[in-house]
Amino acid sequence: MRLAELSERSGVPIATIKYYLREGLLAPGRQLNARTAEYDEDHLRRLRLVRAMIQVGRIPVATVRDVLGHVDDDSLPRTIRMGAALWALPQVPEPDEEDEYVGAAHQVADQLLESLGWSNAQALVTISPSYRSLVVALAALRRLGYDWDPQLLLAYARLMHGAAVLDLDFVETHGSEAERVETAVLGTVLVQPMLQALHRLAQEEESARRYGFE
Amino acid sequence: MRLAELSERSGVPIATIKYYLREGLLAPGRQLNARTAEYDEDHLRRLRLVRAMIQVGRIPVATVRDVLGHVDDDSLPRTIRMGAALWALPQVPEPDEEDEYVGAAHQVADQLLESLGWSNAQALVTISPSYRSLVVALAALRRLGYDWDPQLLLAYARLMHGAAVLDLDFVETHGSEAERVETAVLGTVLVQPMLQALHRLAQEEESARRYGFE
DNA sequence: CTCATTGGGGAGTGCCACTATCCAAGCACC
DNA sequence: GGTGCTTGGATAGTGGCACTCCCCAATGAG
Numbered sequence: 001m002r003l004a005e006l007s008e009r010s011g012v013p014i015a016t017i018k019y020y021l022r023e024g025l026l027a028p029g030r031q032l033n034a035r036t037a038e039y040d041e042d043h044l045r046r047l048r049l050v051r052a053m054i055q056v057g058r059i060p061v062a063t064v065r066d067v068l069g070h071v072d073d074d075s076l077p078r079t080i081r082m083g084a085a086l087w088a089l090p091q092v093p094e095p096d097e098e099d100e101y102v103g104a105a106h107q108v109a110d111q112l113l114e115s116l117g118w119s120n121a122q123a124l125v126t127i128s129p130s131y132r133s134l135v136v137a138l139a140a141l142r143r144l145g146y147d148w149d150p151q152l153l154l155a156y157a158r159l160m161h162g163a164a165v166l167d168l169d170f171v172e173t174h175g176s177e178a179e180r181v182e183t184a185v186l187g188t189v190l191v192q193p194m195l196q197a198l199h200r201l202a203q204e205e206e207s208a209r210r211y212g213f214e
Numbered sequence: 215m216r217l218a219e220l221s222e223r224s225g226v227p228i229a230t231i232k233y234y235l236r237e238g239l240l241a242p243g244r245q246l247n248a249r250t251a252e253y254d255e256d257h258l259r260r261l262r263l264v265r266a267m268i269q270v271g272r273i274p275v276a277t278v279r280d281v282l283g284h285v286d287d288d289s290l291p292r293t294i295r296m297g298a299a300l301w302a303l304p305q306v307p308e309p310d311e312e313d314e315y316v317g318a319a320h321q322v323a324d325q326l327l328e329s330l331g332w333s334n335a336q337a338l339v340t341i342s343p344s345y346r347s348l349v350v351a352l353a354a355l356r357r358l359g360y361d362w363d364p365q366l367l368l369a370y371a372r373l374m375h376g377a378a379v380l381d382l383d384f385v386e387t388h389g390s391e392a393e394r395v396e397t398a399v400l401g402t403v404l405v406q407p408m409l410q411a412l413h414r415l416a417q418e419e420e421s422a423r424r425y426g427f428e
Numbered sequence: 429c430t431c432a433t434t435g436g437g438g439a440g441t442g443c444c445a446c447t448a449t450c451c452a453a454g455c456a457c458c
Numbered sequence: 459g460g461t462g463c464t465t466g467g468a469t470a471g472t473g474g475c476a477c478t479c480c481c482c483a484a485t486g487a488g
Contacts, residue, residue: 002464016447018467018468021466033453035466036455036465048357056350056354060444061444079421083421121415129414137404140266145259156380160373163370164419168421170366174360186360188417190355194352194355197351199374202332203402204338205335207296207297210382218433229478232478233476249483251435274476275476
């Protein structure tokens, strides 16, 4: 198919597709001649993935490029590619290690992993971006005067572990071997907004149950 | 305290505080005379809240202003204020109701609420931003070819309801009556990144358990 | 009296995700 | 073979946003 058709079927404006091509988010089409290129179903699928990551997942264009680079890197085994792709995702400000709240947050986070028995996560503490995000969030909470009950944190963590089990079960049963990495990235990028929406809906429901609408 | 001290104690640059003052995110200090204003602990607290919302919660400045407007609106009863503040939060693109995927997503979402017995949420379907976010996320997933098992969705929703119960318990036990609304907003804004971080950590842990590091 | 400091305000900056315009090559139809 | 529309590629521009710079006049410590 031509650019125009790719645009129509994906709903993405032509000018935007050109921009994605320039930025390396989309492989160039097969050149038929100097002035014609052809795109196929794979391009359409990839374009939809890119759009979903940018518009629903709010991932910056440069980050999407990095993530897809890992997804497409055939030189690595699958689990490594998956890890690399997921680690390229977050856009966390580096915690300021000088900050006293950050130091306290480290302790809380480490103790949490200990209590959970997440030994694998403990091994990755120094390098995992997720761990850094956790520390940043905990530090922000404490800076505002909210000290967390470790039991409460533990409860939240167990809930999210439940979600992670669901995620991985889903990945295992969906997509071909080749698509697994892509499915995993999607799972992280698109399931997150869905969870957030469910979370807020649940808050509204529970709040209405407790206090009514008054 | 003066601007300089406010800046130092909050870690926010003076120029940025001035910007927040101009944008109405922070009440002006008490004018001592034409060229001197004094700020107090309430200003510091509010400034930290604003910073956390913008930097950790990634809320746009204009949205923060709207949310705080509701938080401070003494003319409304607390539950209404809380609802208004939380509803001002999301920044969801309106779903395109013409889109076939959006239509299908509506059905899936409605059926989910039905199965859960979330009758309050059902009543709010037409106006709740959270419901719209859910529809957008589900539509994006289906557009990429992932049809959701209703059982799986249900499982995710039950998990997030568990989180909502923890949230509200926390709000009930923290802060004075006057601070409840602020605590609720914080709960939504700051707990979200924390949950996301826990979710990804849990994915890493579970993935390492299943597949090792290879 | 002097001069660095203060708060206010307007204008500028840098980043980012597009988007408008231009250009020359192709193709469709007459 | 000419006419005019379409195509893909490149360049430059746009608009939004979160700051950030700079200037000013008033202040107040030494």
